[in-house]
Structure formats: structure tokens, C-alpha cells
Amino acid sequence: MKTILLIGNGMVGHKFCELFSRHARRSNYRLIVFGEERRPAYDRVHLSEYFANRDADRLCLASSDWYAENGIELQCGQKIIAIDTAAKRVTTASGETYAYDSLILATGSSAFMPPIPGRDKKGVFVYRTIEDLDGILDYAAKLKGKPNASASVLGGGLLGLEAAKATLDMGLESHVVEFAPRLMPRQLDDKGSDVLKDTLVNLGLGVHCDKNTRQIAGNGCITHLEFADGSELPTDMLVVSAGIRPRDELAREAGIEVGPRGGIVCDEYLRTNAPDVYVIGEAALYRGMIYGLVAPGYEMARVALGHLMADDGLAAMPPSIDMSTKLKLIGTDVASFGEPFTSPDEARSIIFHDEVAQVYKRINVSLDGTKLLGGILVGDASAYNMLHQMVQNDMALPPNPEDLILGARGGAEAGAGVLDLPATAVICSCENITKGQLTELLDDGKAQSVKDLAGCCGAGTGCGGCKPMISDLVDSHLKAQGKVVRNVICDHFPYTRQELRDLVILKKVTNYDEAVDAFGAGEGCETCKPALASIFATVNMETANRQPAIQDTNDRYLANIQRNGTYSVVPRIAAGEITPAQLMDIGRIAAKYDLYTKITGAQRIDMFGARLEQLPIIWEELIAAGFESGHAYGKSLRAVKSCVGSTWCRYGMDEAVSFAIDLENRYRGLRSPHKLKGGVSGCIRECAEARGKDFGLIAVEGGYNVYVCGNGGARPRHAELLAGPLDKATCIQYLDRFLMFYLRTAAPLQRTAAWLDSLEGGIDYLKSIVVEDQLGIAAELEAEMAELVHNYKCEWKEAVTNPAIRSRFQTFTNTPEADESLSFSPLRQQKMPVAWT
Ligand SMILES: Cc1cc2nc3c(=O)[nH]c(=O)nc-3n(C[C@H](O)[C@H](O)[C@H](O)COP(=O)(O)OP(=O)(O)OC[C@H]3O[C@@H](n4cnc5c(N)ncnc54)[C@H](O)[C@@H]3O)c2cc1C
Numbered sequence: 001m002k003t004i005l006l007i008g009n010g011m012v013g014h015k016f017c018e019l020f021s022r023h024a025r026r027s028n029y030r031l032i033v034f035g036e037e038r039r040p041a042y043d044r045v046h047l048s049e050y051f052a053n054r055d056a057d058r059l060c061l062a063s064s065d066w067y068a069e070n071g072i073e074l075q076c077g078q079k080i081i082a083i084d085t086a087a088k089r090v091t092t093a094s095g096e097t098y099a100y101d102s103l104i105l106a107t108g109s110s111a112f113m114p115p116i117p118g119r120d121k122k123g124v125f126v127y128r129t130i131e132d133l134d135g136i137l138d139y140a141a142k143l144k145g146k147p148n149a150s151a152s153v154l155g156g157g158l159l160g161l162e163a164a165k166a167t168l169d170m171g172l173e174s175h176v177v178e179f180a181p182r183l184m185p186r187q188l189d190d191k192g193s194d195v196l197k198d199t200l201v202n203l204g205l206g207v208h209c210d211k212n213t214r215q216i217a218g219n220g221c222i223t224h225l226e227f228a229d230g231s232e233l234p235t236d237m238l239v240v241s242a243g244i245r246p247r248d249e250l251a252r253e254a255g256i257e258v259g260p261r262g263g264i265v266c267d268e269y270l271r272t273n274a275p276d277v278y279v280i281g282e283a284a285l286y287r288g289m290i291y292g293l294v295a296p297g298y299e300m301a302r303v304a305l306g307h308l309m310a311d312d313g314l315a316a317m318p319p320s321i322d323m324s325t326k327l328k329l330i331g332t333d334v335a336s337f338g339e340p341f342t343s344p345d346e347a348r349s350i351i352f353h354d355e356v357a358q359v360y361k362r363i364n365v366s367l368d369g370t371k372l373l374g375g376i377l378v379g380d381a382s383a384y385n386m387l388h389q390m391v392q393n394d395m396a397l398p399p400n401p402e403d404l405i406l407g408a409r410g411g412a413e414a415g416a417g418v419l420d421l422p423a424t425a426v427i428c429s430c431e432n433i434t435k436g437q438l439t440e441l442l443d444d445g446k447a448q449s450v451k452d453l454a455g456c457c458g459a460g461t462g463c464g465g466c467k468p469m470i471s472d473l474v475d476s477h478l479k480a481q482g483k484v485v486r487n488v489i490c491d492h493f494p495y496t497r498q499e500l501r502d503l504v505i506l507k508k509v510t511n512y513d514e515a516v517d518a519f520g521a522g523e524g525c526e527t528c529k530p531a532l533a534s535i536f537a538t539v540n541m542e543t544a545n546r547q548p549a550i551q552d553t554n555d556r557y558l559a560n561i562q563r564n565g566t567y568s569v570v571p572r573i574a575a576g577e578i579t580p581a582q583l584m585d586i587g588r589i590a591a592k593y594d595l596y597t598k599i600t601g602a603q604r605i606d607m608f609g610a611r612l613e614q615l616p617i618i619w620e621e622l623i624a625a626g627f628e629s630g631h632a633y634g635k636s637l638r639a640v641k642s643c644v645g646s647t648w649c650r651y652g653m654d655e656a657v658s659f660a661i662d663l664e665n666r667y668r669g670l671r672s673p674h675k676l677k678g679g680v681s682g683c684i685r686e687c688a689e690a691r692g693k694d695f696g697l698i699a700v701e702g703g704y705n706v707y708v709c710g711n712g713g714a715r716p717r718h719a720e721l722l723a724g725p726l727d728k729a730t731c732i733q734y735l736d737r738f739l740m741f742y743l744r745t746a747a748p749l750q751r752t753a754a755w756l757d758s759l760e761g762g763i764d765y766l767k768s769i770v771v772e773d774q775l776g777i778a779a780e781l782e783a784e785m786a787e788l789v790h791n792y793k794c795e796w797k798e799a800v801t802n803p804a805i806r807s808r809f810q811t812f813t814n815t816p817e818a819d820e821s822l823s824f825s826p827l828r829q830q831k832m833p834v835a836w837t
């Protein structure tokens with residue numbers, strides 16, 4: 001029996017063990033693994049999730065028992081300190097020696113700490129291991145008592161931004177400091193970086209590019225950063241995320257060739273220059289590069305094992321490695337794929353930039369217009385997986401390549417769907433699983449869902465970036481086979497929204513934790529938490545003030561956060577009708593708190609620039625003046641817009657204002673999968689733009705026509721006729737049914753237009769339910785809506801009168817003091833925010 005020694009039990013070392021355990025000739029070998037860390041390999045890619053639960057077991061890739069059961073000898077907390085390549089043996093820190101037939105170096109890398117004076121100060125951390133995160137958490141806990149406590153992250157790359165989001169989530173004021181003039185310099189161009197920067201600033205992060213940190217200052221503990229341009233940034237904690245350095249010291253000392261800038265040199269079979277010594281993962285220098293991603297590391301584990309075991313049809317590493325990446329966790333979409341940077345003489349770039357929506361998309365197309373070379377997506381990376389596959393598989397472009405980022409117009413197809421991909425297309429690059437392998441499992445009936453596929457072959461269990469595409473593949477494949485497709489909320493709750501709602505009712509669940517215990521799993525995510533919050537709102541009649549931890553950020557503070565970290569205040573002005581006295585009240589309050597005021601497109605008055613701790617005081621005054629929450633922050637009814645109708649307009653067929661007020665007051669506060677807007681026009685001239693809303697009513701001869709599922713925004717869509725002409729009572733009856741049916745069945749964050757598209761049979765099917773009551777649920781839907789209408793309460797009133805809720809509205813956890821760092825500059829006799837830079 002031959003002995004393989006594996007040094008390093010990180011993600012790639014573990015992958016090697018996993019592949020070894022499944023190998024046909026494994027019984028001819030003894031595998032001994034040495035890991036310097038005290039625990040078995042864990043999922044470093046999802047390290048940031050440790051902040052949420054501080055539970056290391058959840059990150060564990062396999063227990064010590066798994067290694068034992070598979071006959072692999074794992075020694076944790078055992079560092080190898082020397083390799084003798086001539087004698088073919090290694091020495092452990094405890095002085096034992098082990099002989100090998102083959103040696104695998106999977107020593108990974110460590111976080112790079114730039115040689116900046118002061119880096120040894122208390123409060124300076126790196127971001128690589130569970131122990132690093134423990135250190136960060138403990139230090140942040142000590143800072144909790146300090147006013148204005150802030151954290152900075154050195155490095156605006158992929159990991160730096162992830163770390164910055166983590167410090168922000170700890171409740172600290174957070175900053176990112178980047179040496180390069182732009183964020184994510186390896187993945188984004190200048191414009192993409194600008195858009196990302198604006199988005200991050202809106203999320204509450206301070207972003208400082210082009211900053212050369214000269215000194216980490218402070219007396220013992222870090223207090224501020226000093227930059228080469230003379231500026232300073234006060235900070236109580238620093239997380240350094242300035243790149244990685246391969247752990248090549250062991251190899252170097254053993255005389256194994258390393259690159260001039262580090263990394264253990266290897267060939268396409270991962271062989272080093274020492275006999276029978278291989279290197280895999282982040283320690284490997286292959287074709288002059290270190291690949292700081294898990295997928296190339298897994299491929300290396302596969303190739304090295306195949307070579308060592310002398311597999312038939314020996315595979316080698318490909319000459320070029322795909323470095324496409326999608327940023328996770330930060331609260332906005334960012335991705336780059338293929339060749340993100342090209343010059344005009346080698347490719348044509350097609351760029352879409354929506355400054356308002358903060359979306360930037362760039363694709364680079366070959367000069368002959370036939371091939372997609374790569375691109376950048378910021379703000380909306382929904383097309384990432386498909387575009388990435390098009391590059392990977394050299395697929396032909398559609399006739400109008402711009403459709404790939406703008407969407408098809410005029411009925412044309414926007415481009416290939418997952419079914420158009422060749423069977424050889426690698427869908428999950430971490431686990432190297434092709435579309436063909438996945439469809440085979442679906443065809444054989446071994447898998448029927450994303451979860452089943454993960455269980456069968458591990459697809460989607462690495463970085464998770466391919467999950468949306470696997471989900472598309474499952475849906476399209478099952479649909480093509482005439483099977484019913486269930487759009488489940490997420491992995492934590494494998495149910496549709498309707499099923500989840502039914503479960504909440506059936507099991508009498510009253511909060512999120514109970515739901516996880518009763519029919520969910522895991523810690524939850526950004527999808528299932530607000531979805532359940534919305535379901536609780538409609539089933540248990542609770543406002544967004546309950547269970548703040550599962551609410552969307554804006555819901556948590558009952559206000560929309562603005563670009564300098566202040567909030568907006570929007571009282572309800574039903575149908576835009578307001579008395580002079582109310583106008584004066586708003587004016588008085590806005591002047592008193594120096595708020596910028598603007599009339600909105602929804603016919604109300606937005607007041608901007610309120611600090612968090614001012615919100616309850618301002619709302620107290622508004623409520624005293626007879627106002628209530630306008631729910632401008634919520635996934636709920638915003639407003640019902642109206643024209644002046646027959647009250648003043650000589651064309652008016654009916655009193656549109658009164659009807660719009662009735663509707664707005666009926667559906668106010670109604671929590672739904674996405675925001676909802678309504679409109680009422682007094683005649684077909686449509687001055688209220690009612691057909692651009694989720695529900696719109698237009699007065700015609702004999703009553704009102706009811707239109708549903710329209711919207712404005714980036715992809716305007718006219719609402720479709722549901723029924724009419726109808727009297728007002730029937731309009732309300734149908735709207736009750738329509739809205740409740742939408743609330744029950746739409747996916748999270750699905751607006752009515754997209755929901756209608758997803759209904760098989762479209763508007764005719766909807767009519768059959770709402771108008772013809774073919775499912776026999778109309779009375780139930782109406783009764784549910786009646787109960788919601790009856791139980792409405794203003795959540796701002798609840799917030800200002802309940803001391804426990806009110807106490808949440810403070811910028812600093814330990815003091816009610818104002819955040820004096822917020823600054824404004826004058827603008828046309830009002831003020832505007834000075835954005836954090
Ligand atoms: C916060 C974070 C987020 C990330 N996100 C992503 C992502 O989204 N997508 C992605 O593809 N990649 C991501 N990565 C990178 C990914 O985690 C790494 O590419 C991967 O973990 C590398 O695995 P490895 O086994 O080569 O190295 P490591 O994980 O570094 O493991 C090497 C192990 O070897 C041990 N070791 C070193 N020397 C010795 C010795 N002499 N004796 C014994 N043991 C030794 C080390 O202690 C370590 O445990 C992320 C990394 C971090 C830190």
C-alpha cells in the first residue's frame with residue numbers, strides 16, 4: 001500500500017479527500033492529512049455567515065468522523081515544519097516524521113498584511129479564519145459602548161467589500177479604503193466602480209478610493225488612519241483585506257521551486273519540480289498566476305488526484321482559467337465575466353447605464369459581432385449566469401447583442417436560455433458539473449429540485465453562484481416534460497409563497513423562529529425573512545414594528561434611507577388631496593426640522609434629511625396634525641393617484657378623487673410581495689396614468705373599467721383590462737379578490753406585471769379566478785381582505801407611542817445623541833446631502 005501525505009486541510013485539501021474517498025482504487029493507498037488549524041476543513045467562502053450565528057459547526061465541510069469512516073487519517077492542529085524531498089518524508093511540529101510515496105501541498109494562502117507602520121496596534125485584524133472573525137467580533141463588542149464607533153476595511157476588492165458589509169451589519173459606522181482609484185479594480189472599469197460606489201454609499205458605507213495609507217495611528221489601540229495625501233480617517237478598528245500571499249514557506253525551505261513573487265510552481269498536472277510532490281489550491285503558481293477562487297482549486301484537486309492515481313484519460317489543467325466572479329452579500333449585484341476590460345481595437349463594448357436605478361451593464365462583443373467576450377454587471381446581475389455561459393461555450397450572439405443587457409424588444413428573443421446551452425456546458429464550476437449531468441439526473445427521476453441535485457452530485461454547494469441557473473434548468477426541464485414546477489421561496493423554506501402562508505395559518509406560527517422550527521431550516525436569508533414578515537403582516541395583522549430582525553432595512557426604521565444616511569418622511573396624502581391647513585402643518589414641521597421638501601410623482605410631499613433619532617419626534621408632530629404613515633418605505637400600498645375628475649374637470653365622467661381616496665384608505669398598509677400602486681382617472685384621457693399602475697380604474701360610460709398589473713419604472717407596462725364597466729362596489733369586490741390572490745401566490749419581490757406573466761393563461765386565467773370565481777375562493781379572498789382592512793393601524797403611531805419600539809430610533813446603540821457627522825450643502829433655498837466620500 002502506498003502512502004499519500006496531504007499538507008493542509010482547507011477547502012481544496014478537503015476536496016482532494018472527498019474525491020479520494022470516492023475513487024475506485026483508493027484501497028491501494030493510505031491517505032494522511034495534516035491540518036494546522038485546530039478544526040477540520042470549513043467553508044471559507046461562506047465565512048462571513050459566521051457573524052450571524054457564531055456557529056463554526058455550520059461551516060464545517062465534514063466532521064472528523066467522516067474522515068475516520070472513509071479511512072482517511074486526519075490530524076488537526078498538526079503543522080508540518082519540514083519536507084525532505086530526497087528522503088521523501090515530512091516532519092511535524094511535534095517532531096514526528098512520516099514517509100510518503102506522494103506528497104500533496106494544499107497549504108493555501110494567508111491574508112497579506114502590507115508593511116504599514118502601526119499594523120501591530122490593537123484593533124487591527126485580517127479576514128481569513130474563524131479565529132480572525134472571533135477576534136473581530138470580540139473587539140467590536142468592546143466598541144459597543146463607545147459613541148461614534150467606526151470600523152474601516154483596507155482593500156476595496158471582493159473580500160474587502162464583504163468584510164465592510166459585515167462590519168456595517170455589526171452596527172458600526174463603516175468605511176472602505178482602497179489604494180487604487182476604483183473599487184474592485186480587477187473586476188470593474190471606472191464607470192462600474194462609480195456606480196458601485198454610489199450604491200455602497202447609499203447602503204451607508206463610506207468609500208475612499210485613491211488612498212495610500214501611510215500610517216495606522218493610535219496609542220496602543222488604533223484611532224485613525226493617516227494617508228499620503230495628508231488626510232486622515234478616524235477609526236476604532238481596521239480589517240485588512242489587501243490580498244493574499246501563498247503559503248509557500250515550507251516548499252521554499254525544502255528547495256521546491258517557487259515563483260519570484262511567491263507561489264509553488266507547478267505544471268498542468270500540478271507537479272512541482274520535486275519528485276512525487278504536487279501542489280493544489282491557493283498555494284499553486286500555475287502559468288504564472290495564483291487563483292484566489294475555490295473553483296480552480298477544486299479542479300486542481302481533481303487533476304492532481306487523477307495524475308497520482310494514473311487514471312485513464314488523464315486530464316490536465318486547462319491553459320486558461322476562468323476568473324469570472326459574482327460578489328455576494330453586499331446588498332447589491334456585482335459581477336464580471338470573461339474579459340471585462342477590452343480596448344476598442346479588439347472588441348466593441350455595448351454599455352447600458354441607468355443613473356437613477358444605479359445599474360451599469362457592459363458587454364464586450366467581438367469586432368465581427370458574433371461572439372460575446374466578457375462584461376461587467378453592477379446593480380443588476382440577473383443575466384450573469386447566462387452571459388457567463390455564453391462566453392464559456394462560445395455561443396453565437398442574438399441578432400441584436402444589446403438585447404442581452406436591455407432585454408428583447410419588439411417580440412424578439414433576448415438570447416439563449418438555459419435549455420439552449422450545450423450538454424457540455426459547465427453549470428457548477430466549483431463542482432465541475434455539466435448541464436448534461438444535471439439533466440440526466442432530472443431525466444432519471446433521481447432529482448426533481450435544486451435541493452435534490454445538490455444531494456445527488458453536489459451542484460450548487462460550492463460558492464452557490466450557479467444556483468439561479470440550476471433553478472432555471474430545473475424549471476425549464478420539468479416544464480418541457482409537462483411537469484408542474486414549484487417556485488419555492490429559498491433553501492430555508494422549500495415552499496411556494498402560498499404554501500408558506502398556508503403553513504403559517506395551519507401551524508398557528510407567530511414568529512420567524514417558530515416558522516424555522518416548524519417547517520424551515522438554517523439561519524434564513526434576505527429572501528425568506530422579508531417574505532415571512534410580509535406573510536405575518538397579512539395573516540397575523542402585525543405591523544413592521546414587530547420582528548424588526550426579519551424586516552427589510554427600510555421597514556425596520558419605517559423610512560427610506562437616503563444617500564447621506566439620513567431618512568425621508570412621507571405622510572399619507574390620500575389621492576393627493578390636501579387642505580391648506582395640512583399644507584401649512586407640513587410646511588411648519590419641515591421648516592422646524594430643516595427638511596428638504598419635494599412633491600412626488602405619487603402626489604404627496606416627501607421630506608428629506610431627517611436623522612434617525614429625529615424620526616419619532618417629527619412623526620409625533622405629524623400625527624398630532626392628523627397625518628399617518630404613507631408607507632413609502634414598505635412593500636405595500638404606496639398611493640392611489642387620481643386626477644381631479646368630475647369635481648373640477650369638465651370632461652370628467654365621475655368623481656375620481658373621492659373614489660381614489662376610498663381605495664387608498666381601504667388598502668393602506670397592505671403588505672404585499674412588492675410595492676403596490678393604484679390610480680383612478682375620471683375619463684379615458686387618463687390624466688392619472690392609471691394604466692401604469694398595479695391597479696387602475698378609468699371612468700367610462702356606465703361605470704369604471706378595472707385594469708390590473710401595470711407599472712412604470714425601467715420597464716413600463718400598461719395594465720390589462722380585468723373587467724368593466726362596473727359600479728364602484730363591484731370594482732372594490734374585484735380589487736379585493738385580485739389583491740388577495742396576488743398576495744397569496746406571487747413570489748417575493750415579484751411585481752404584479754411579472755406575476756401575471758408567470759400565471760399560465762395570463763389575464764384570462766386571472767379573470768377566471770377574480771371575475772368568474774372558477775376556483776370557488778372569491779368569498780374567502782374577500783373575507784381575508786375585509787379583515788385586513790378592519791385591522792389596519794398606523795405603524796408610525798404605534799412606534800411613537802410604544803417606548804420599546806421608539807427606543808430603536810437612535811443612531812448609536814448606547815446614546816440617543818445625534819450623528820453630527822451628517823453634512824449638507826445649500827440648494828435653491830433648501831439643502832442637499834453632502835455624500836460620504
Ligand atoms: C472571506 C472569504 C470569502 C471568500 N469568498 C469566495 C468566493 O465567493 N468565491 C470563491 O471562489 N472563493 C472565495 N474565497 C476564496 C476561497 O476561500 C479560497 O480560494 C479557498 O479557501 C482556498 O482553499 P485552499 O485549501 O487552497 O487554502 P486554505 O483555505 O487557505 O487552506 C489551507 C490550509 O492549509 C493549512 N496549512 C498551511 N500550512 C500548513 C502546514 N505547514 N501544515 C499544516 N497545515 C498547513 C492552513 O492552516 C489552512 O487551513 C473567499 C475567501 C475568504 C477568506
Ligand code: SF4
Pocket residue numbers: 643644645646649650651652653656681682683684685686687688
Ligand atoms: S382624466 Fe379626464 S377627468 Fe381626469 S382630469 Fe383628465 S380629462 Fe379630466
